[in-house]
Amino acid sequence: MPDVDAIVIGAGHNGLTAGTMLARDGLKILCLEKTNWPGGMASTKELFKGYKHSVGAWAMIVLHQEMIDLLDVEKHGFKTIVPDTSYVVYGEPEDQPFVAYNDPITMANKIAEDHGPDAMRGLFDLFQYLRIYGKIADQERLKAPESIDKLIAEAPDAETREALQRLCYASAMDIIRQFFPDPNKHRTIQGSLAAMSIDGTHMGPYTPGGATSMAFHYTASDAMNVFKLPEGGIGALSEALVRALEAESGEVRYKAQVKRLLIEDGKAVGVELRSGEKITAKVVLSSIDANTTFLKLVGEEHLPFPFTEKVKEIDYRNGYIQVHMTLKEEPEFTGHLAFTNENKMKWLMAYIPSADHVSKCWNEYKNGQIPTDPLAYCYFPSMIDPTVAPPGYHTATLFSHYFPYDTPKDKLREHAGIMADRAIEQFAKYCPNFKDSIVDKLVLTHHYFKTTFGITGGDFSHGLLHPGQMWDSRPVKGASDYRTPIGNLYMCGSACHPGPGVTCVPGYNSARAVMAELAAADSDLVAAQ
Numbered sequence: 161m162p163d164v165d166a167i168v169i170g171a172g173h174n175g176l177t178a179g180t181m182l183a184r185d186g187l188k189i190l191c192l193e194k195t196n197w198p199g200g201m202a203s204t205k206e207l208f209k210g211y212k213h214s215v216g217a218w219a220m221i222v223l224h225q226e227m228i229d230l231l232d233v234e235k236h237g238f239k240t241i242v243p244d245t246s247y248v249v250y251g252e253p254e255d256q257p258f259v260a261y262n263d264p265i266t267m268a269n270k271i272a273e274d275h276g277p278d279a280m281r282g283l284f285d286l287f288q289y290l291r292i293y294g295k296i297a298d299q300e301r302l303k304a305p306e307s308i309d310k311l312i313a314e315a316p317d318a319e320t321r322e323a324l325q326r327l328c329y330a331s332a333m334d335i336i337r338q339f340f341p342d343p344n345k346h347r348t349i350q351g352s353l354a355a356m357s358i359d360g361t362h363m364g365p366y367t368p369g370g371a372t373s374m375a376f377h378y379t380a381s382d383a384m385n386v387f388k389l390p391e392g393g394i395g396a397l398s399e400a401l402v403r404a405l406e407a408e409s410g411e412v413r414y415k416a417q418v419k420r421l422l423i424e425d426g427k428a429v430g431v432e433l434r435s436g437e438k439i440t441a442k443v444v445l446s447s448i449d450a451n452t453t454f455l456k457l458v459g460e461e462h463l464p465f466p467f468t469e470k471v472k473e474i475d476y477r478n479g480y481i482q483v484h485m486t487l488k489e490e491p492e493f494t495g496h497l498a499f500t501n502e503n504k505m506k507w508l509m510a511y512i513p514s515a516d517h518v519s520k521c522w523n524e525y526k527n528g529q530i531p532t533d534p535l536a537y538c539y540f541p542s543m544i545d546p547t548v549a550p551p552g553y554h555t556a557t558l559f560s561h562y563f564p565y566d567t568p569k570d571k572l573r574e575h576a577g578i579m580a581d582r583a584i585e586q587f588a589k590y591c592p593n594f595k596d597s598i599v600d601k602l603v604l605t606h607h608y609f610k611t612t613f614g615i616t617g618g619d620f621s622h623g624l625l626h627p628g629q630m631w632d633s634r635p636v637k638g639a640s641d642y643r644t645p646i647g648n649l650y651m652c653g654s655a656c657h658p659g660p661g662v663t664c665v666p667g668y669n670s671a672r673a674v675m676a677e678l679a680a681a682d683s684d685l686v687a688a689q
């Protein structure tokens with residue numbers, strides 16, 4: 161008799177989602193987590209006494225209300241904050257800042273007012289165009305995906321087929337230029353679009369295939385381009401999921417790193433922890449990336465050729481920094497950004513002057529250089545969520561893409577510090593009290609995420625958002641249905657369809673695949689009796 165019905169490796173939000181679903185189905189669940197807190201790359205941590213920081217993910221950009229409802233996490237204390245605006249993207253004083261209002265009517269009116277009717281039209285038409293991709297993404301979201309090429313071929317007409325083809329394989333700039341033909345107009349809007357398209361890629365805005373990430377990011381949520389926050393930081397979701405799991409008699413064990421899978425006759429029968437303890441189970445679900453799961457925990461000797469070769473080819477090159485700070489006073493923006501002090505608009509400021517600026521940073525990164533003027537997002541969650549800082553004080557977190565991926569270990573701290581200072585400078589330029597208000601500062605890089613959460617390359621996507629790594633090629637072609645070549649072993653994290661971000665979807669889909677398989681096995685047993 162196995163010790164438990166199912167072991168889930170990793171208590172990130174996807175592992176916990178899978179565990180909760182299976183526990184609700186009556187299974188005895190044990191979730192094993194390497195660190196001593198839940199949430200993985202979407203955790204809330206007290207990095208500085210008295211403050212809460214979202215480590216890793218910080219905004220709910222791709223989470224559907226449907227998942228919140230399906231998992232019933234609000235019953236377990238999860239609360240969403242929806243600000244009036246999602247972000248302000250700015251450049252130099254001659255560049256009109258781009259404010260993303262969450263109410264679509266206000267957004268349309270303000271864009272027309274601030275940027276002109278052509279910008280409003282361009283953005284509206286672009287979002288309509290992206291919805292062509294969104295429609296099939298929605299159709300495929302809660303199931304094992306079809307091949308994207310099959311879906312394109314089956315599209316109802318030539319126009320849709322061409323749009324889908326472009327949204328999967330063109331560069332982000334090909335798409336952006338279709339709606340914003342003049343590179344010198346509406347620069348901050350174009351910059352904002354280009355920056356979204358490089359997230360989770362090893363690409364620049366002009367790299368073919370970059371449109372995939374753009375289409376993914378704008379259509380993965382139920383509300384296009386709306387950033388929300390969980391009260392108490394991003395880890396609040398996983399904390400609610402832990403409560404949900406425990407309410408069904410499931411268990412999360414921390415400081416329980418899985419060293420290897422126990423495999424008998426091509427089937428997973430349990431795991432061995434780093435401590436040497438062995439735990440057996442009917443099924444094992446892994447929420448960690450494919451490279452680590454298969455090449456480190458399973459071992460090539462158990463896997464068929466060419467599966468292992470495909471796993472080795474997954475691209476995980478994703479360099480970035482995340483800087484967590486505490487502030488002794490509220491940042492006050494001046495000059496062309498003074499208006500952001502009203503209505504808490506400044507809660508998320510992004511320095512992205514233009515699409516070509518993003519491209520310049522990409523080219524420096526590609527050549528192994530720290531970007532001279534890094535594009536960066538800086539957000540101040542305490543302005544809209546007072547639970548994360550003591551009264552009168554604030555939290556700030558800065559995120560910047562393109563920290564040279566191959567920075568040698570002995571240079572990581574120094575180079576990350578240089579990049580953080582350069583990025584902070586871009587905010588301080590129009591926020592004179594920013595630098596002096598910083599009390600504490602901690603600079604993290606992809607290397608931190610790699611070592612802390614055991615994720616290959618520190619890639620927060622668990623496999624980049626490249627065209628050859630999405631849909632039925634995620635994690636690799638032939639293994640996109642959450643099952644693996646090892647019997648009773650399933651994948652349940654961001655490495656699977658539909659991909660990264662705080663969505664809960666891979667965990668949810670994987671749990672359903674496990675339930676279906678266990679139900680089929682039970683009915684086979686009954687039939688045989």
Ligand SMILES: Cc1cc2nc3c(=O)[nH]c(=O)nc-3n(C[C@H](O)[C@H](O)[C@H](O)COP(=O)(O)OP(=O)(O)OC[C@H]3O[C@@H](n4cnc5c(N)ncnc54)[C@H](O)[C@@H]3O)c2cc1C
Pocket residue numbers: 169170171172173174175192193194195198199200201202215216217218219220221222416417418419447448480481482559609612613614615620621652653654655660661662663
């Ligand atoms: C800097 C940064 C910014 C981001 N910003 C956003 C954002 O704003 N919005 C958004 O939606 N997404 C964002 N993301 C992406 C998002 O955080 C991830 O896609 C998501 O959290 C992945 O969730 P997961 O549960 O699939 O995997 P993970 O969070 O990686 O969870 C895997 C878990 O497994 C554990 N583990 C690993 N190895 C073992 C082992 N051998 N034994 C036991 N346990 C193990 C890890 O400790 C971890 O807890 C960001 C990520 C980063 C790093």
